[in-house]
Amino acid sequence: MTAAKKRFLVFGLMALAILLVAVLAPVIATHDPNTSVLADAVQSPSGEHWFGTDKMGRDLFSRVIYGTRTSILSTMVLVLSILLVGGALGIVAGYVGGVVETVIMRVADMMVSFPGMALAIALAGMLGGSITSAILAIMAVSWTKYARLARSLVLKVKHQDYVLAARISGTRERDILLRYMVPSALPTLVITAATDVGGMMLELAGFSFLGLGAQSTSIEWGYMLNEGRAYMESAPWLMVFPGLAIFLTVVIFNLLGDSLRDILDPREDEAQPHSKSKKRGDKMKRLKQVSTKAAALLVGAMLLSGVLTGCGGTPSAEQTEQTHLNFGCYSYSDSLDPITTVNSSWAGMRYGILECLFRFDDQVVAQPWLCDTYEVSDDYTTWILHIREGVQFSNGNPVTPSAVQAAFGRLYAETDADRGGTGNSNPEIYLPEPALTADDEAGTLTVVCQRPTGNLPGILAYPYFSVIDVSVVEQGIVSTGPYKLDSMQAGVGAELSRNEYYWNGEVPYDTVSILFIEDSSTKAMALQSGDVDLVENITTASDLEKLEADDRFYVSTAAGVRTGNSYMNFNGPLGNAALRQAILMALDHETMCNVTVAGMYTPGFAALPSSLAYNYDQLTNPYPYDVEKAKETLDEAGIVDTDGDGIRELDGENINLVYLAYTSRNLNDFAQAIALQLEEIGIGVTLNVSDYDTITALQNAGEFDLVTANTTTVGTGDPQDFLSYWYSGNSGSYGYYHNEEYDACFEELEVTTDQDRRLELITRMQQILIDDAATIIHGYYNSRMISWTDRVTGAEIATIDYYWLTSDIAPAAEESSNA
Known part of the structure; x- marks a missing residue:
């Protein structure tokens, strides 16, 4: 038996063992992988649970065993799909030629011109997170390799005498393709597919780790890494065991593919000794590359979970002394216009841009704000609101009763479909449209409600009723908060600057960068590394515990x-x-x-x-x-x-x-x-x-x-x-x-x-x-609100979370920041 066949036998037995684990999962598993005992969540490895339990109290050993099924099956489906699609298109292109070949190969060139994984991630994101989406996305960027290979193999044989003889004898084109073209290309395509199994498994696991592949309803190793990264410090077994399963499986299937190539590749027998040595070197190089990638997925996942972010260090004096704030938060809306959605009105107020006539205190009682005094009729239908004098919008325009009336009038008109409104906000559920009368000379706005309304101050403190400058609304949203919006990029963030006309004291920061961070653990890492000064609502328990225990941060x-x-x-x-x-x-x-x-x-x-x-x-x-x-x-x-x-x-x-x-x-x-x-x-x-x-x-x-x-x-x-x-x-x-x-x-x-x-x-x-x-x-x-203690002061979360960025949040004192 040749050395190649011995290697193939050894790695084949290893791969067979993995396949047997998948087939015999119900026999090997010690627990039902879906049975959840919440009280036993995140337990360390023990005699009862060999690999510990996950955050839902499910046995991790059993889930790793069952995960073999999903990981291997999805990989085989992916590789087979790429082989069939790419191979078929390449064979057709090579044999038919002409316009068909041009179209297929130009599409392949176009796909190759984009960074493969970046395009696949974008496609998976558009398709939505699922294992099917990940397979389709990877297949969409990987078929070109097989198409090019199949085309080149077909071009070598399409002009051979036996093919020409078949044409002359009247053999149908379909039969020529099946009898001659496919058999000539298939062995090499199969060898290529076999060597790609490990890499494709790694890519699928990576997609699941990013949240673009398998979801919570699936038992899959990459998704287990995704779930476990939030517990890397407190429960490292949640990542270590699925990570080892990925690493070992990828390496074994990669070695199996290489040994199969050694056996089936006819050029091996013709190779000279020096070329054989070069091939062995190439194989070892390829094995090292794939093994490194597999290990990198595990190590990268650990790093992403924040293992090393505790060493992020204290910000420099230059960072803390400048009047710029980096604020990391979840993005609920790409708009700040109160008419767009309820979330857009909340976002504008949370970023310190929008303000209302009233504002809630920590006991959730509405207090006068842009309105400083008011009177109400005995039947609670008529309210006379006095608009605070001297208040200006961030563009310098005065806030008059007429300006407030215009803002409220636009809110109702633009959210009323019967009047052609396109906004999705619904102020009617809080206050059916009232009659408004502005008296700029007296500085009052009279609000006549359709029914007795005892809580008008509370209603007018709701973000829907933010006061904006309607006269410039086509250019953007302008209000009276301590900050004004300079620019905003959907899904990325927003840039703010000081409102020089702010009516309620000094604005602490010259500029603010709002960074949209959707993932809680990523938000915690950005804070720990010093990339942001302040974040809201860390919702991952292990991250929050770590921040609370670290005196560099205030929670x-x-x-x-x-x-x-x-x-x-x-x-x-x-x-x-x-x-x-x-x-x-x-x-x-x-x-x-x-x-x-x-x-x-x-x-x-x-x-x-x-x-x-x-x-x-x-x-x-x-x-x-x-x-x-x-x-x-x-x-x-x-x-x-x-x-x-x-x-x-x-x-x-x-x-x-x-x-x-x-x-x-x-x-x-x-x-x-x-x-x-x-x-x-x-x-x-x-x-x-x-x-x-x-x-x-x-x-x-x-x-x-x-x-x-x-x-x-x-x-x-x-x-x-x-x-x-x-x-x-x-x-x-x-x-x-x-x-x-x-x-x-x-x-x-x-x-x-x-x-x-x-x-x-x-x-x-x-x-x-x-x-x-x-x-x-x-x-x-x-x-919760979490901040660097030596960068920021006054970062208190309000009882009602309309107010994130306020004028109370300011740079820490110089002596504190330099301590």
């Missing part, structure tokens, strides 16, 4: 007024009350809040946070966590599994809930944990994790059964607007909930100004939602 935390919940669509299977009740009883919210998201939320069961004064302690929960009771409830309702596939049926069909989630504020973690717990009681879930805009569009279209949310419950200083989401007149985008008693309570709440009666109504409405199992309450989110 400001505010008691949450946000509720994390999932809305239920009552027009689908969740219209069944027993199913909703069972779902609530199947969910361990205590563990999800305290373990899964590591205390980012305070657990609870009511729509309004327990920290607010809305009688949380008087409410009762009829559906506490009880898995066996949940199963009993389903059985009694006839929602059972009749065909033994593990999924219960409702109305003759398997229950498969479409669950939408976006990645902000740990909502995807909740959705993933809930999906796993529901599967334990026989409820199927299809989880769709995407960006906020995509999820919102699907939610508005009603294309969901469950959809996550994280909402400020007292956005106007009062929960009425949050509770309106379950009012049948507004509930279309929130699941079509309808309860006549709830509607009656809400309608009374809208017109009641007596605070005691309002409290009674709000308490009753919360209990109705609880009794109806109308929504899944995850818990109550705590907001």
Whole structure:
């Protein structure tokens, strides 16, 4: 037996062993890879869990074993697809020639002219994160290699005598292609494909690590690295074991491909001794390259997780002394215009650009701001607001009552489709369009409401009602905040500068760079490395723990007024009350809040946070966590599994809930944990994790059964607007909930100004939602702001998170920064 065949046998046996692991995964695995015990999350390796457990309490050894199936199968599909597509196009191009060849090869040249991986990443991003998208994206940039190779092989034989004889004898072109062209090209293409298996597996793992490949519903090694990077310091096994699996598998399949080439390549037998030596050198060089790439994926993942960022160092004196601030934050909108969306109005206010007539204090009470005094009629329908004198927009124009009237008039007109408005904001849900009268001489704006409105200051503190200069709106959004917008690039960031006309004291920074950072761990790394001075809301538990323990950083935390919940669509299977009740009883919210998201939320069961004064302690929960009771409830309702596939049926069909989630504020973690717990009681879930805009569009279209949310419950200083989401007149985008008693309570709440009666109504409405199992309450989110202690001072997070960049945030004192 030749040395090449011996190598092929050894590496073939190794590869076969890996394939056997994939086939025999149910026998080898010690646990069900999808079984989640949330209380056992992130446990270190032990006799019970050989590789430890992941953040959902699933056995990591079993998941690595089952991950072999996904990783190998997806790689084989990718390699075979590239071989078939590229080979077929190359063979056709080489044999047919002419225009067909020109078109195919020019397309191949065009594809080659772009950086391959950059183009593949862009394509995967457009297609959306999934293993299928990753396969298609990599295939789109990799087929050219096979097409070029196949074409060159066909050109060598298409003019051979036996091919010409076949043509003269009248053999059909299709038969010539199949009998002569394909066999001449196939061996070399197969050898090439065999040597590419390792590299393609590595690329797929890399895509999954970046979030562009396999998602949470798949068991795949690259995605395990992605999940584990947030826990690299506290639970390194979450990355080490999947990383080793990738490394070993890639190296073994690469060596197998090289040994197969040695056996099948006919040129090997003709090679001279010196050329054989060169081939061996080339093989070792290629092995080193692929092995290095495989190791680099693991090491790079570890670096990206922040292992080395703790050595980022303290910023230089030059950095801290200059009046420039780098602020890293999540991007919720590419617009700052209050008419565009609710998020655009929030973004403009968070960046210190927009301001309102009123502003909330830390007790969420609206205080005068651009309006300094006001009067209200006894029936709470007429309000006379005095506009603060001397206030100017950032372009120097005066803020007059007429200017405020114009801003409010535009808000209503541009969000009213009947008047040709195109904005998606909805000020009507807070304040039906009032009659406005401006008296510039008296400095007053009279607001006549359509109904008694006792909370007008709170409503006018909501970001929708930001005061902008309508006279220059075509050139951009201009308001009265401490900073003005110079430029903004979608998905990248914004550049701000000092508002020289700011009315409320000194503006601390000359310029501000806002850097949009979507991933929480990346945000933490940017802070630790010194690339940014300030960030909001680090939501990865291990990153937050590290920052809190590091005296170089200051972490400001505010008691949450946000509720994390999932809305239920009552027009689908969740219209069944027993199913909703069972779902609530199947969910361990205590563990999800305290373990899964590591205390980012305070657990609870009511729509309004327990920290607010809305009688949380008087409410009762009829559906506490009880898995066996949940199963009993389903059985009694006839929602059972009749065909033994593990999924219960409702109305003759398997229950498969479409669950939408976006990645902000740990909502995807909740959705993933809930999906796993529901599967334990026989409820199927299809989880769709995407960006906020995509999820919102699907939610508005009603294309969901469950959809996550994280909402400020007292956005106007009062929960009425949050509770309106379950009012049948507004509930279309929130699941079509309808309860006549709830509607009656809400309608009374809208017109009641007596605070005691309002409290009674709000308490009753919360209990109705609880009794109806109308929504899944995850818990109550705590907001945070984190800054460098020797760069920044005054970086306190507000109780209601409309206010990120304020004039209170300033450079640290020189003696502190130089200490």
